[in-house]
Amino acid sequence: MANNKEQQQNLKLNITPDVAQGTYSNLVIISHTPAEVVMDFAQMLPGSDGAQVRQRIIMNPIHAKRTLAALTDNIRKYEQQFGTIEEPKMMPAGDTVPYDILGKA
Secondary structure, eight states: OOOHHHHHHHOOOOOOHHHHTOOOOSEEEEEEOSSOEEEEEEEEOTTOSSEEEEEEEEEOHHHHHHHHHHHHHHHHHHHHHHOOOOOOOOOSTTOOSOHHHHTOO
């Protein structure tokens, strides 16, 4: 029986052109129930009153945990290749938009 890594390498993904373009997100809101994890990927623009949800991804907790492990592994590999990812400084009191999003780094 093939292991999980071999199965992933043999998996053929079909992607439509509109999905291949991707969706930009600079904010994610994560909530959960006992049966699922819900991630709302949103885009917050400077000067806007709120964030527009662009994609909602719903998955079971086991898959969410596997996704977390895969993302952690990929960030580790990215930082080995390109260097540590530095977190941006946050704006003063009450604001949650990083300076660099507003061009004020």
